[in-house]
Amino acid sequence: MRILVVEDDAKIASFVVKGLKQEGYAVDHAPDGDTGLALTASTTYDAAVVDVMLPGLDGLSLVKRLRASRAELPVLFLSARSTVQDRIAGLQAGGDDYLTKPFAFAELSARLQALIRRATRAPEATRLKVGDVEMDLVGRVVTVAGLRVELMPREFSLLEYLLRHPNRHVTKTMILEHVWDYSFDPQTNVVDVLMHRLRGKIDPEKRRIETVRGVGYVIHGNT
Amino acid sequence: MSFTGTLNQLRHSVALRLSLWFTVLFAIGFTAVFALLYVLLGRQLEAREGEVLQLRLRQYADIYEARGLDGLDVRTEEDSYTTHGRALFVRLVARNGDVVWARVPPDWIDQDAKNVAVPDGWGGWTVRKIFSVRVPRDQEQDLAVVSAMLSDGFLLQVGRSTDNRAALLEPLRRTFIWVGSAAILVGFIVAVMAARRATRPLHQVVETARHIINTGALDARVPMPLRNDDIAELVKHFNTVLDKNAALLRSMREALDNVAHDLRTPLTSLRGSAELALTQPSMDNAARDALADCVERSDEVLRLLRALMEISEAEAGVLRLERSENDFRELTNQAVELYADVAEAKAIKLEFAPGAAVPVNVDPVRMRQAVANLIDNAIKYTPSGGAVALKLYLESGCAVLEVRDTGPGVPEAEQVRIWERLYRGDQSRSQSGLGLGLSLVRAIVMAHGGQATVRNAPERGAIFEVRLPDATNLPPAK
Numbered sequence: 085m086r087i088l089v090v091e092d093d094a095k096i097a098s099f100v101v102k103g104l105k106q107e108g109y110a111v112d113h114a115p116d117g118d119t120g121l122a123l124t125a126s127t128t129y130d131a132a133v134v135d136v137m138l139p140g141l142d143g144l145s146l147v148k149r150l151r152a153s154r155a156e157l158p159v160l161f162l163s164a165r166s167t168v169q170d171r172i173a174g175l176q177a178g179g180d181d182y183l184t185k186p187f188a189f190a191e192l193s194a195r196l197q198a199l200i201r202r203a204t205r206a207p208e209a210t211r212l213k214v215g216d217v218e219m220d221l222v223g224r225v226v227t228v229a230g231l232r233v234e235l236m237p238r239e240f241s242l243l244e245y246l247l248r249h250p251n252r253h254v255t256k257t258m259i260l261e262h263v264w265d266y267s268f269d270p271q272t273n274v275v276d277v278l279m280h281r282l283r284g285k286i287d288p289e290k291r292r293i294e295t296v297r298g299v300g301y302v303i304h305g306n307t
Numbered sequence: 308m309s310f311t312g313t314l315n316q317l318r319h320s321v322a323l324r325l326s327l328w329f330t331v332l333f334a335i336g337f338t339a340v341f342a343l344l345y346v347l348l349g350r351q352l353e354a355r356e357g358e359v360l361q362l363r364l365r366q367y368a369d370i371y372e373a374r375g376l377d378g379l380d381v382r383t384e385e386d387s388y389t390t391h392g393r394a395l396f397v398r399l400v401a402r403n404g405d406v407v408w409a410r411v412p413p414d415w416i417d418q419d420a421k422n423v424a425v426p427d428g429w430g431g432w433t434v435r436k437i438f439s440v441r442v443p444r445d446q447e448q449d450l451a452v453v454s455a456m457l458s459d460g461f462l463l464q465v466g467r468s469t470d471n472r473a474a475l476l477e478p479l480r481r482t483f484i485w486v487g488s489a490a491i492l493v494g495f496i497v498a499v500m501a502a503r504r505a506t507r508p509l510h511q512v513v514e515t516a517r518h519i520i521n522t523g524a525l526d527a528r529v530p531m532p533l534r535n536d537d538i539a540e541l542v543k544h545f546n547t548v549l550d551k552n553a554a555l556l557r558s559m560r561e562a563l564d565n566v567a568h569d570l571r572t573p574l575t576s577l578r579g580s581a582e583l584a585l586t587q588p589s590m591d592n593a594a595r596d597a598l599a600d601c602v603e604r605s606d607e608v609l610r611l612l613r614a615l616m617e618i619s620e621a622e623a624g625v626l627r628l629e630r631s632e633n634d635f636r637e638l639t640n641q642a643v644e645l646y647a648d649v650a651e652a653k654a655i656k657l658e659f660a661p662g663a664a665v666p667v668n669v670d671p672v673r674m675r676q677a678v679a680n681l682i683d684n685a686i687k688y689t690p691s692g693g694a695v696a697l698k699l700y701l702e703s704g705c706a707v708l709e710v711r712d713t714g715p716g717v718p719e720a721e722q723v724r725i726w727e728r729l730y731r732g733d734q735s736r737s738q739s740g741l742g743l744g745l746s747l748v749r750a751i752v753m754a755h756g757g758q759a760t761v762r763n764a765p766e767r768g769a770i771f772e773v774r775l776p777d778a779t780n781l782p783p784a785k
Contacts, residue, residue, distance in 0.1 A: 095576030103583045137568075164568040168629045186575040186609050189582050238648065253586060264645050267672065271683045271744055277648045298599030299585050 090120035117141025151178035158199035190253035255300035326498035621750030688714035
């Protein structure tokens with residue numbers, strides 16, 4: 085898997101490149117739009133992360149040109165602008181997803197993975213299994229170590245989201261968006277409360293779901 | 308618009324007032340000109356008639372002098388058969404007033420006989436007939452009479468009924484009635500049109516100002532009037548003020564955007580580097596804690612930055628709202644759902660009984676956030692075992708949301724201040740949060756043209772109220 089990162093801010097580019105390499109991707113970095121466009125002409129990528137505001141050729145124009153020549157490459161936009169208009173402009177230019185700065189790396193990684201999965205058209209699973217936690221999405225049944233557990237709809241939704249990202253970090257923002265369809269931070273941490281309840285039902289000893297302070301949660305498959 | 312509304316608008320319309328004044332003046336002028344014309348024409352006719360009669364009088368006098376009474380009789384007989392001209396009344400009167408001879412035109416009532424009792428020479432009464440000549444038809448018609456003393460001492464009188472004049476002037480009067488009213492009507496219509504035309508730029512100024520206030524569309528301008536008059540100057544200056552205003556707001560928005568961008572970029576890399584380091588398995592706990600602090604603090608700063616930006620933008624009136632038709636009930640329900648678990652964990656009863664749909668034209672994301680912040684605030688200040696109850700209803704067109712808690716309430720002195728930025732009442736010192744939640748609520752509600760207030764419940768706790776203006780009368784979503 086080869087990924088192109090087009091980002092002019094050296095520090096952001098550095099942690100994104102480093103993080104993606106850690107996840108096992110091959111990564112190329114272009115500091116401006118023109119270099120990025122030149123790289124896409126010579127190399128085949130599986131996905132691109134493109135900052136909207138770039139010196140020279142900006143991100144939107146870059147993706148428009150890219151779409152004119154090669155339509156397949158999934159593109160994730162990064163932007164410091166968060167209004168709906170900006171988001172729409174990004175998607176209209178041919179972007180597949182749009183992430184607003186500041187973002188958690190875990191979220192960038194999860195969205196990129198989703199884009200690549202969508203592009204390769206992997207079939208949707210009907211059963212999820214991580215370690216001894218199993219979920220039947222059709223029958224909406226959850227078993228832990230073979231024992232059936234009754235979950236409330238929101239608990240089910242949270243667990244499903246964790247199971248879809250095994251051994252990966254999932255941030256509170258991502259959970260908020262997935263479970264409640266919310267895109268802002270409520271002041272009280274509603275995610276903590278829900279996680280506490282879910283843990284009480286499937287993981288009282290905190291072996292399966294790990295809390296990584298400052299990052300989020302990981303569900304481990306090797307318990 | 309209702310009838311009274313239209314009436315009210317008309318009463319305040321400069322155009323209508325101008326046209327009414329114009330019409331009144333026009334009517335007065337028109338009537339005056341006509342009256343003058345009428346009088347002059349009447350005089351002229353009278354003079355002409357007098358001349359004609361004088362001419363006849365001299366003719367008849369000459370004939371009488373030349374050929375005597377018989378000659379006059381024959382001549383007047385002949386004259387009365389001529390088709391042109393009106394028959395004349397001619398008579399000879401003696402010095403003592405007795406009528407010697409008379410010719411009365413055929414259309415006059417010749418003789419009006421009346422039997423009158425008069426005393427006779429023998430002390431008794433006798434009935435005699437009194438004859439009088441009456442002017443034809445009605446009394447309105449005058450009699451024009453000229454007379455001349457003849458050489459034998461008789462007075463020759465020639466008269467004519469003036470219905471000739473009346474016959475000419477009467478149609479003129481009638482014509483005036485309908486021509487006059489038609490002219491005044493046309494004058495009024497023309498005046499209304501002209502006044503409307505003249506005041507159209509004023510209406511456009513008002514409309515544009517209203518549009519900008521309602522929708523925040525700063526690019527709206529008043530179209531320049533075609534003529535280059537003083538109203539055009541007003542429009543020009545008004546547009547210039549709008550331009551300057553828009554430029555100021557634009558630069559302010561850009562400045563805010565730039566500040567936000569300049570802060571977000573380094574914070575993103577700070578947060579990203581720390582986050583990435585945290586995912587490294589080989590790390591001692593002290594470093595891990597420090598990095599986690601970095602991430603959490605930068606999240607806090609970012610949250611603060613975002614809230615401050617939103618509040619500043621809303622207070623400056625440049626907050627971009629993505630308005631659409633929404634059911635307030637649905638938005639409230641979603642916010643309630645978000646806090647359902649939190650409330651349960653704190654053993655607080657979170658109640659919301661959705662009633663009928665409450666249509667509002669709002670930015671759903673922001674309004675939901677405002678409601679969420681109110682619930683968050685209520686839960687924070689309500690002790691375990693208490694209740695937070697939400698009530699949503701329509702009151703005279705306004706959508707009203709009440710969030711009632713069973714907390715300690717808000718002291719009267721603080722009821723205004725709690726909406727201020729970063730203000731925190733004494734009781735909340737121990738609570739977490741940035742003190743921006745309620746400011747953000749107020750900023751969002753005010754950006755929607757609504758009001759956010761707080762009061763204490765008579766029994767216990769505070770009631771926060773959000774009131775959104777007439778839901779049905781909002782401008783369409785832009």
